[in-house]
Amino acid sequence: AQTVTQSQPEMSVQEAETVTLSCTYDTSESDYYLFWYKQPPSRQMILVIRQEAYKQQNATENRFSVNFQKAAKSFSLKISDSQLGDAAMYFCASGTYKYIFGTGTRLKVLA
Amino acid sequence: EAGVTQFPSHSVIEKGQTVTLRCDPISGHDNLYWYRRVMGKEIKFLLHFVKESKQDESGMPNNRFLAERTGGTYSTLKVQPAELEDSGVYFCASSLRTAYSGNTIYFGEGSWLTVV
Numbered sequence: 001a002q003t004v005t006q007s008q009p010e011m012s013v014q015e016a017e018t019v020t021l022s023c024t025y026d027t028s029e030s031d032y033y034l035f036w037y038k039q040p041p042s043r044q045m046i047l048v049i050r051q052e053a054y055k056q057q058n059a060t061e062n063r064f065s066v067n068f069q070k071a072a073k074s075f076s077l078k079i080s081d082s083q084l085g086d087a088a089m090y091f092c093a094s095g096t097y098k099y100i101f102g103t104g105t106r107l108k109v110l111a
Numbered sequence: 112e113a114g115v116t117q118f119p120s121h122s123v124i125e126k127g128q129t130v131t132l133r134c135d136p137i138s139g140h141d142n143l144y145w146y147r148r149v150m151g152k153e154i155k156f157l158l159h160f161v162k163e164s165k166q167d168e169s170g171m172p173n174n175r176f177l178a179e180r181t182g183g184t185y186s187t188l189k190v191q192p193a194e195l196e197d198s199g200v201y202f203c204a205s206s207l208r209t210a211y212s213g214n215t216i217y218f219g220e221g222s223w224l225t226v227v
Contacts, residue, residue, distance in 0.1 A: 042220070043220040091154060098170075099216070100153075
């Protein structure tokens with residue numbers, strides 16, 4: 001069965017600091033995609049970053065980057081220069097035509 | 112451009128009652144998905160429409176759940192009769208092409224259902 005595991009229910013980071021959210025997954029698919037979604041208090045689920053599993057280069061979107069370790073089936077999200085607006089629930093997901101999500105990590109940003 | 116919109120945003124119903132959730136996908140998106148998050152657990156896939164056809168409904172929990180997408184535009188998800196364990200957030204999402212092609216799916220804000 002395909003699974004996605006987020007082992008950190010909650011994380012805190014000081015404003016302007018860097019934080020890394022962990023995610024591991026298991027899939028039998030040979031070609032798949034990995035995602036990080038953010039759900040702020042406003043509730044809209046927003047795509048943060050996407051990684052194609054066939055690409056070795058780690059995806060980057062401004063202050064957000066991933067560390068994709070395909071052999072280890074690990075897909076962590078690094079947020080640099082954390083801002084108050086980054087506070088949200090972060091979900092890791094993998095999939096092809098349907099996504100498997102982790103249970104989420106609540107990120108608190110401290111002023 | 113309007114995003115995925117869902118209605119109602121919150122609903123509180125008694126056990127045994129019926130609730131219908133509505134989702135309007137982004138205009139032009141043929142692919143529509145329903146997901147559910149029961150409190151504290153992961154978000155789980157329910158089903159996938161391509162236009163008006165159900166492509167995959169393997170995630171539907173039981174026959175108390177009925178999803179429709181008549182005309183291939185908006186979709187409804189009906190729960191009848193509702194049970195306590197149906198409480199959670201129901202997310203709708205849409206994409207231009209299938210997520211299999213890596214096409215991004217866009218989520219709505221979710222409909223929070225509480226069954227008491």
